[in-house]
Amino acid sequence: MPRDLVRQYQIKIVPLNLLWDGKLYKDTIDITPDQFYQRLNQAPRLPTTSPPAVEDLVALYNQLAETHDGILSIHLSGEYSRTVDMARYAARQVQVPVEVIDSRSVSMGLGFVVLAAARPPQGPPWPKPRPRHALIPRIQVRMFVESLRYLHLGGRIGAAQRWVGTALDQKPILSVQDGQTGVVGQARGRKAALKALIDQVAMYASGHSLHIAVVHSLAALDALWLYDQVEEDFNCVEHYYVELVSVLGTPRGSGCVGVAFYVE
Secondary structure (H helix, E strand, O other), rough: OOOHHHHHHHOOOOOOOOEEEEEEEEEEEEOOOOHHHHHHOOOOEEEEOOOHHHHHHHHHHHHHHHOOOEEEEEEEOOOOOOOHHHHHHHHHHOOOOOEEOOOOOOOOHHHHHHHHHHHHHOOOOOOOOHHHHHHHHHOOEEOOOOOHHHHHHHOOOOHHHHHHHOOOOEEEEEEOOEEEEEEEEEEEEEEEHHHHHHHHHHHHHHEEEEEEEEEEEEEOHHHHHHHHHHHHHHHEEEEEEOOOOOHOOOOOOOOOEEEEEEEE
């Protein structure tokens, strides 16, 4: 999530962990995304990821309990990480009510759910605003990756799908739906893959107001082109540019470009 939004809405973030060659790193604190992707490209084996320690979550909840009478704890899809389980366990150890929400999404798909919860309700008090969970099934995530190798090694896709896109510079187009990664298409070359992402957005956004974030891992030029194209083609009421953090880049590798979005 963009840092200015984190500051504006006073969002607290507990980083996930990376274990790499016997050393533990807190994502974005002990290792930056640039450092991570540069190392990943030459690494013989993938790092493993793990959720925050229960103790870290309890410490944050107790800190917030000093000034708040309730906490919303929103997390990466439970299909990708045990963070939701850790948060529910930690919630039972504090005195203030903690509502733990599984976003069923990743990256700015999760980010949009957090923003919806952080922002004050708009409009008159009646009809009542939609519950914060209502946004979750509306979030769409699409991306393409250089190779399915990392997703396969990380157990995110099956052996058969792993071979999609290995020939003729085919780029797999992936979706994240209800916490699951699937292959929804392929394109030959990065230029065609970028256009395929625009087509995926157009399936939902034509004629609607669009909330969208362009995300990438060491693919700034492609991501900036996509950002500008989305701004030109659609009615964007909210538009962000975000780099994938290391934990999310582990199963995707460098060169990934994607979008997370929903429409009104």
